[in-house]
Amino acid sequence: MKTGKHVIPxxxxxxxxxxxxxxxxxxxxxxxxxxxxxxxxxxKFEYSPKDIxxxxxxxxxxxxxxxxxxxxxxxxxxxxxxxxxPGKTTRLRFIPSKAGTYPFHCDNFCGTGHEGMTGxxxxxx
Amino acid sequence: xxxxxxxFLKLAGIGSVIFVAGPGILLDVTEAAKSEKDDFFFxxxxxxxxxxxxxxxxxxxxxxxxxxxxxxxxxxxQPDFVMFTGDLTHVTExxxxxxxxxxxxxxxxxxxxxxxxxxxxGEHDAGLDKGKAFKEFxxxxxxxxxxxxxxxxxxxxxxxxxxxxxxxxxAWLSGDLKRLDKGARIxxxxxxxxxxxxxxxxxxxxxxxxxxxxxxxxxxxxxFYGHIxxxxxxxxxxxxxxxxxxLMYPLPAPDSVPKKQPVHWDNxxxxxxLGFRRINADVKKGNYDIAEFGVRGExx
Numbered sequence: 001m002k003t004g005k006h007v008i009p010x011x012x013x014x015x016x017x018x019x020x021x022x023x024x025x026x027x028x029x030x031x032x033x034x035x036x037x038x039x040x041x042x043x044k045f046e047y048s049p050k051d052i053x054x055x056x057x058x059x060x061x062x063x064x065x066x067x068x069x070x071x072x073x074x075x076x077x078x079x080x081x082x083x084x085x086p087g088k089t090t091r092l093r094f095i096p097s098k099a100g101t102y103p104f105h106c107d108n109f110c111g112t113g114h115e116g117m118t119g120x121x122x123x124x125x
Numbered sequence: 126x127x128x129x130x131x132x133f134l135k136l137a138g139i140g141s142v143i144f145v146a147g148p149g150i151l152l153d154v155t156e157a158a159k160s161e162k163d164d165f166f167f168x169x170x171x172x173x174x175x176x177x178x179x180x181x182x183x184x185x186x187x188x189x190x191x192x193x194x195x196x197x198x199x200x201x202x203q204p205d206f207v208m209f210t211g212d213l214t215h216v217t218e219x220x221x222x223x224x225x226x227x228x229x230x231x232x233x234x235x236x237x238x239x240x241x242x243x244x245x246x247g248e249h250d251a252g253l254d255k256g257k258a259f260k261e262f263x264x265x266x267x268x269x270x271x272x273x274x275x276x277x278x279x280x281x282x283x284x285x286x287x288x289x290x291x292x293x294x295x296a297w298l299s300g301d302l303k304r305l306d307k308g309a310r311i312x313x314x315x316x317x318x319x320x321x322x323x324x325x326x327x328x329x330x331x332x333x334x335x336x337x338x339x340x341x342x343x344x345x346x347x348x349f350y351g352h353i354x355x356x357x358x359x360x361x362x363x364x365x366x367x368x369x370x371x372l373m374y375p376l377p378a379p380d381s382v383p384k385k386q387p388v389h390w391d392n393x394x395x396x397x398x399l400g401f402r403r404i405n406a407d408v409k410k411g412n413y414d415i416a417e418f419g420v421r422g423e424x425x
Binding site: 103111114 | 216248324383385
């Protein structure tokens with residue numbers, strides 16, 4: 001029978017495909033589990049938390065929200081920056097690959113205490 | 126009887142004469158004489174932060190600017206003009222107070238003998254209202270003017286709170302530069318540095334490199350700026366950038382301390398780190414000699 005001849009290869013192919021899909025989904029799930037998420041709020045004239053500790057080579061997501069006005073986040077040592085808008089979550093994804101302590105600051109002028117609106121990211125081995 | 130070149134030209138009634146001064150060198154004598162005659166100097170004052178209060182940093186906050194104005198007035202020869210490179214006032218979120226400070230500042234500097242006084246904003250003046258109050262007092266935040274053969278460009282890199290010049294102003298700059306000869310004498314005034322002096326302390330302009338790229342084809346460009354409250358000299362290619370001292374409080378040298386904070390007042394050396402500068406323009410050579418002065422007019 002013509003159809004019967006193809007049943008076994010199709011079955012094998014389907015199993016491979018299923019395994020591959022499950023592998024991908026599983027891999028993504030593992031990556032998501034490994035991703036570290038840090039939520040940071042910004043308001044005049046501070047970040048909370050302002051000192052953040054992360055692990056080297058562990059994917060990091062910084063989730064920013066502003067409680068009042070436009071602020072900025074600039075961490076030149078890690079080469080990352082973003083505007084932080086009120087009423088909106090802004091995400092920055094990156095993998096910190098160098099251990100050390102990196103200062104960050106608000107780089108959108110926000111008022112009298114702007115120059116003190118700073119913090120640090122410490123990347124630990 | 127000795128007759129100098131200018132006298133000779135005057136006696137001869139020569140309008141414009143070109144001499145062959147050497148192989149490949151053509152010298153327009155009239156122009157040269159004119160340039161010499163037209164050399165001039167101006168004074169830069171910066172970061173006066175009128176309205177600042179902090180006795181540990183400056184116990185004479187209400188008197189420092191007035192002393193500097195008096196010192197400029199005492200200069201033996203008065204400058205052709207005076208330029209204030211931003212942060213005329215200290216930031217306040219109270220709009221009424223902002224205008225009061227701008228008004229008081231304008232009143233104090235009206236005591237300058239020189240009446241050709243030019244202004245530009247710093248982020249303390251214009252960063253919270255996109256320059257609205259500043260414009261009520263000083264009309265515009267960016268402009269150009271020509272003086273004795275030098276083209277001056279005043280760039281606003283503070284009214285946009287993102288520390289940017291912005292595409293609109295960059296297009297305006299591009300249009301202005303298009304009409305200039307590549308050998309034109311160009312002086313640019315900004316508040317923030319156009320280059321990345323120390324981004325960790327916000328000492329940069331986010332799109333400053335775009336302005337520098339536009340200026341690069343011009344052979345004679347010099348930038349004078351403020352913002353960092355200290356003397357600093359840097360070159361991006363052939364473009365020189367000179368930061369001026371402030372007139373309220375000094376700031377530490379870039380990366381010299383973990384946190385940027387005003388340097389405390391030194392009772393043994395009052396007004397240390399504060400001052401203004403005189404800039405002598407040699408138009409023919411395109412050179413600018415800088416002489417630094419303390420708040421009370423003492424040569425540093």
